[in-house]
Amino acid sequence: MQFEPYKALYLHIPFCVRKCAYCDFESCAVARDDARIDQYVDELVLEIRRASKAGLLGSLQTVYIGGGTPSHIGLARLSKLLYTLSLSMHLEPEIECTMEANPESLDARMVRDIWALGVNRLSIGVQSFDDEVLSILGRPHGAKAAREAVRMAHERFENVSVDLMCGIPGQSDESFAESVRVAVELGVTHVSVYPLTIEEGTPFAQRVESGVMPEPDDDVEARHMLLAAEILEAAGFHRYEVASYARPGFESRHNTAYWTGVPYLGLGRGATTMRQTADRRERIKDGEVLEVLDAAEMLAEDLMLAMRMSRGFSIEDAEDAALVFDQLPEVLGDLMADDLVELRDRRFRPTTRGWLCGNQLYARLLALA
Amino acid sequence: MYQDPQYIRNFSIIAHIDHGKSTLSDRVLELTGTVASRDMQEQLLDSMDIERERGITIKSQAVRVDYTADDGKTYQFNLIDTPGHVDFTYEVSRSLAACEGAVLVVDATQGVEAQTVANAMLAMNADLEIIPLINKIDLPAADPERVRAEIEDGLALPADDAVLASGKTGVGVHDMLESVVYNIPAPEGNQNAPLRALIFDSYFDPHRGVVALIRVVDGKISKGDRVRMVNTGTEVLVNEVGCRRPAETPTPHLSVGEVGYLVTGLKDVRQVKVGDTITALKGGVDEPLPGYREAKPMVFTGLFPIDGDQYEPLKEALEKLSLNDPALVWEPEKSHALGFGFRVGFLGLLHMEVIKERLEREFGLDLLATAPSVEYHVFKKGGEMVSLHSPQEMPDASEIDHIEEPYLKAKVLIPPDYVGAVMELATSRRGIFINMNYLSQTTVELLWEIPLSELIMDFFDKLKSNTKGYASLDYEFGDYKTSDLMKLDILLSGKPIDALSFIVHKDKAYDRGRVLCEKLKEIIPRQMFEVPIQAAVGSRVLARQTVKAMRKDVLAKCYGGDITRNRKLLEKQKAGKKRMKDIGKV
Numbered sequence: 001m002q003f004e005p006y007k008a009l010y011l012h013i014p015f016c017v018r019k020c021a022y023c024d025f026e027s028c029a030v031a032r033d034d035a036r037i038d039q040y041v042d043e044l045v046l047e048i049r050r051a052s053k054a055g056l057l058g059s060l061q062t063v064y065i066g067g068g069t070p071s072h073i074g075l076a077r078l079s080k081l082l083y084t085l086s087l088s089m090h091l092e093p094e095i096e097c098t099m100e101a102n103p104e105s106l107d108a109r110m111v112r113d114i115w116a117l118g119v120n121r122l123s124i125g126v127q128s129f130d131d132e133v134l135s136i137l138g139r140p141h142g143a144k145a146a147r148e149a150v151r152m153a154h155e156r157f158e159n160v161s162v163d164l165m166c167g168i169p170g171q172s173d174e175s176f177a178e179s180v181r182v183a184v185e186l187g188v189t190h191v192s193v194y195p196l197t198i199e200e201g202t203p204f205a206q207r208v209e210s211g212v213m214p215e216p217d218d219d220v221e222a223r224h225m226l227l228a229a230e231i232l233e234a235a236g237f238h239r240y241e242v243a244s245y246a247r248p249g250f251e252s253r254h255n256t257a258y259w260t261g262v263p264y265l266g267l268g269r270g271a272t273t274m275r276q277t278a279d280r281r282e283r284i285k286d287g288e289v290l291e292v293l294d295a296a297e298m299l300a301e302d303l304m305l306a307m308r309m310s311r312g313f314s315i316e317d318a319e320d321a322a323l324v325f326d327q328l329p330e331v332l333g334d335l336m337a338d339d340l341v342e343l344r345d346r347r348f349r350p351t352t353r354g355w356l357c358g359n360q361l362y363a364r365l366l367a368l369a
Numbered sequence: 370m371y372q373d374p375q376y377i378r379n380f381s382i383i384a385h386i387d388h389g390k391s392t393l394s395d396r397v398l399e400l401t402g403t404v405a406s407r408d409m410q411e412q413l414l415d416s417m418d419i420e421r422e423r424g425i426t427i428k429s430q431a432v433r434v435d436y437t438a439d440d441g442k443t444y445q446f447n448l449i450d451t452p453g454h455v456d457f458t459y460e461v462s463r464s465l466a467a468c469e470g471a472v473l474v475v476d477a478t479q480g481v482e483a484q485t486v487a488n489a490m491l492a493m494n495a496d497l498e499i500i501p502l503i504n505k506i507d508l509p510a511a512d513p514e515r516v517r518a519e520i521e522d523g524l525a526l527p528a529d530d531a532v533l534a535s536g537k538t539g540v541g542v543h544d545m546l547e548s549v550v551y552n553i554p555a556p557e558g559n560q561n562a563p564l565r566a567l568i569f570d571s572y573f574d575p576h577r578g579v580v581a582l583i584r585v586v587d588g589k590i591s592k593g594d595r596v597r598m599v600n601t602g603t604e605v606l607v608n609e610v611g612c613r614r615p616a617e618t619p620t621p622h623l624s625v626g627e628v629g630y631l632v633t634g635l636k637d638v639r640q641v642k643v644g645d646t647i648t649a650l651k652g653g654v655d656e657p658l659p660g661y662r663e664a665k666p667m668v669f670t671g672l673f674p675i676d677g678d679q680y681e682p683l684k685e686a687l688e689k690l691s692l693n694d695p696a697l698v699w700e701p702e703k704s705h706a707l708g709f710g711f712r713v714g715f716l717g718l719l720h721m722e723v724i725k726e727r728l729e730r731e732f733g734l735d736l737l738a739t740a741p742s743v744e745y746h747v748f749k750k751g752g753e754m755v756s757l758h759s760p761q762e763m764p765d766a767s768e769i770d771h772i773e774e775p776y777l778k779a780k781v782l783i784p785p786d787y788v789g790a791v792m793e794l795a796t797s798r799r800g801i802f803i804n805m806n807y808l809s810q811t812t813v814e815l816l817w818e819i820p821l822s823e824l825i826m827d828f829f830d831k832l833k834s835n836t837k838g839y840a841s842l843d844y845e846f847g848d849y850k851t852s853d854l855m856k857l858d859i860l861l862s863g864k865p866i867d868a869l870s871f872i873v874h875k876d877k878a879y880d881r882g883r884v885l886c887e888k889l890k891e892i893i894p895r896q897m898f899e900v901p902i903q904a905a906v907g908s909r910v911l912a913r914q915t916v917k918a919m920r921k922d923v924l925a926k927c928y929g930g931d932i933t934r935n936r937k938l939l940e941k942q943k944a945g946k947k948r949m950k951d952i953g954k955v
Binding site for chain 1: 927932
């Protein structure tokens with residue numbers, strides 16, 4: 001089967017200095033000097049080389065090194081990875097190359113060197129600029145270190161993103177709003193805003209179950225999401241996806257690939273690969289096929305993912321899709337009646353309510369197939 | 370060769386729950402060498418898992434042990450273990466009818482409690498010789514003298530010769546066995562009269578059909594006999610008779626005074642009813658032994674599978690459980706909100722809980738139970754009476770002349786300090802005060818008539834908490850009384866939800882409606898639009914709450930690996946929503 005070429009590459013680094021209380025990601029707390037990290041990096045290098053040899057890296061537009069905490073593994077190993085990468089693909093300036101970093105493990109030297117080796121976008125796991133909130137989350141850094149990390153990043157990087165969390169029990173509206181404002185003042189070009197979700201098996205889940213911690217309040221989360229939109233839009237950011245705000249031209253191209261049906265290759269433990277032909281889409285993780293979509297399911301997924309983004313989809317897209325899903329006009333009618341979708345500039349787009357209650361919208365689009 | 374009835378002793382051990390009956394039974398088996406102590410499993414007679422877990426006996430058991438007394442003679446003891454809960458009062462009475470005597474166990478620390486009194490009454494009514502036994506004397510808090518006084522004052526039983534024992538250490542068990550030999554009379558009966566045997570329990574064995582536990586009153590019953598049940602008219606060939614030691618041991622026959630089991634090969638336990646009389650097919654008697662009664666369900670609830678696909682498995686499970694439980698009655702029920710299920714009748718609340726637990730545990734079913742209800746008698750204007758098991762069947766208010774509901778005679782035993790608290794509780798539950806007796810300086814007996822519907826709410830829990838756990842409750846069915854009852858409907862988004870309707874007294878309608886609306890508000894997930902919850906009688910709304918419209922419902926993270934996961938979550942949410950849609954039409 002001839003698959004479309006991969007346009008995006010994801011490299012996973014599943015190590016952290018410690019596991020945060022809310023996190024259910026593929027990652028584990030491993031000391032920086034642990035030989036297991038070296039072994040893992042060596043394997044990853046091998047995977048990259050093999051993918052390169054197999055001709056899978058020739059059309060890449062974006063690279064994303066995520067985790068875990070990539071900065072936790074230290075500069076020497078990162079250099080090795082980035083060097084391998086630059087030998088294995090055309091890591092040119094127009095390729096968006098993002099690396100995630102955490103305040104506690106990012107330093108000026110790392111900023112300079114990874115930049116020199118081709119990383120051109122830094123995504124910093126700040127979560128909050130409030131010490132109290134950081135401690136609730138079990139983050140290994142404080143607010144001061146977070147601010148310092150962003151300043152350091154700007155020594156080289158123009159394109160700096162921060163992640164912020166909202167709806168955390170114990171986090172006031174003002175605390176969250178202030179974190180958003182600090183991010184703006186620090187001059188970041190991109191902000192991701194996530195409401196806290198309680199994931200099974202995490203310390204937070206236990207705390208909620210035992211009643212020590214209240215469940216995140218939907219009303220509070222909604223208020224925080226609206227606050228973020230208000231502050232960031234006033235500061236010149238635009239929301240291009242449910243959780244993503246960027247200054248014009250600084251939208252994450254890598255993440256956009258996920259939402260626009262672009263094939264991506266994931267390397268490393270727990271990384272997901274999506275590959276597709278014209279009428280078949282597969283997602284693969286750790287060598288296992290997670291799901292196989294047929295043409296109709298692909299189309300429904302594309303419509304659903306498009307509705308995560310402010311651009312939504314065009315009337316023409318809808319007309320094309322209606323050839324497969326004859327109920328689409330009716331569904332769109334319902335979604336507009338429910339104030340989840342609006343038609344603006346000849347595109348169907350999510351409304352404010354569509355942002356907040358996205359699952360209602362996504363579920364109905366997925367149900368088309 | 371027939372067993373000489375002179376050397377038979379049939380007796381039961383009766384006690385309030387947790388007073389140590391089962392442990393004592395175990396000691397008897399151990400001391401008579403029936404079961405080697407290393408093989409003892411605690412509370413050997415309670416064989417069902419749930420029985421063992423809850424420490425209560427649901428089915429009766431009969432174990433035969435040989436006891437060589439101090440007089441050098443060997444006696445056949447038939448120890449009959451009876452159900453230990455008020456739900457099973459009738460079964461207890463039949464088990465007692467198979468005995469000549471009873472050992473009444475009273476906890477040396479707790480003293481006489483409601484069921485002690487109730488069980489002693491039953492035993493006295495059955496004309497049994499009662500041997501009081503004060504148990505748990507090894508405990509530091511044991512006060513045998515106080516308990517002895519309570520037995521004399523409260524039960525009017527001479528307690529000078531009460532056996533002092535500890536089931537735990539085994540002290541006094543020998544005394545008890547000697548007392549059984551000397552105080553409990555040998556069975557009387559006519560070896561040459563036509564067969565009469567009492568069925569005091571029956572259960573379904575998948576390999577052998579229905580097995581009955583019986584006590585031979587007159588004559589004898591042998592393998593190969595053709596016999597007839599007097600009340601049901603069932604005729605059957607005796608496949609096997611024998612006794613339990615506790616392993617089943619076939620014998621050629623059972624004769625006057627003996628207790629044992631009977632294998633019928635019948636497929637339906639309802640053909641072999643507890644309390645029925647077995648007689649010979651030819652030349653048998655026509656007059657049954659006294660005391661037979663049909664098992665009558667008192668509490669009803671709708672059981673619905675959470676997953677609609679489990680309707681058939683639920684039906685099969687109920688069929689299987691009914692094989693062994695003639696008191697379990699059920700019929701299909703359909704709810705707009707919950708789909709297809711069953712309206713199931715139980716002897717009481719404990720019976721209901723046990724069955725529900727067994728359905729969920731042994732059959733792996735996920736069930737939704739509607740609020741338990743009782744059987745109301747609705748008298749229509751024309752005089753016609755309708756028995757109502759489900760609020761859904763309630764006729765239109767305009768057709769109803771009056772409604773009657775079942776009342777229980779409830780007996781509460783408490784220390785005098787708590788009289789006020791119990792009075793208040795019982796009054797708030799529409800109880801009618803009957804009488805108050807001081808059984809002793811430390812025990813007051815309060816008699817009430819209380820509507821069953823109030824009792825099945827949370828009366829017992831409240832009673833326990835209002836009296837710091839001191840109160841004990843016992844009840845029996847009283848009669849039907851006219852009450853000012855009405856059907857309360859719960860409406861979601863203006864549409865009545867049949868499965869949530871219930872029948873309530875006029876004075877309680879407002880409170881119950883308000884509480885239920887508040888509860889529902891907590892458990893109904895938010896929808897895209899506001900969902901009003903209303904409690905209404907007819908078209909009059911008594912209480913209202915609103916589930917606010919959903920403010921936020923979005924999986925904000927959706928990167929490479931999240932898409933598959935999110936899709937699954939969204940599909941699950943959709944399935945959940947469909948169910949809510951059914952319930953709330955939202």
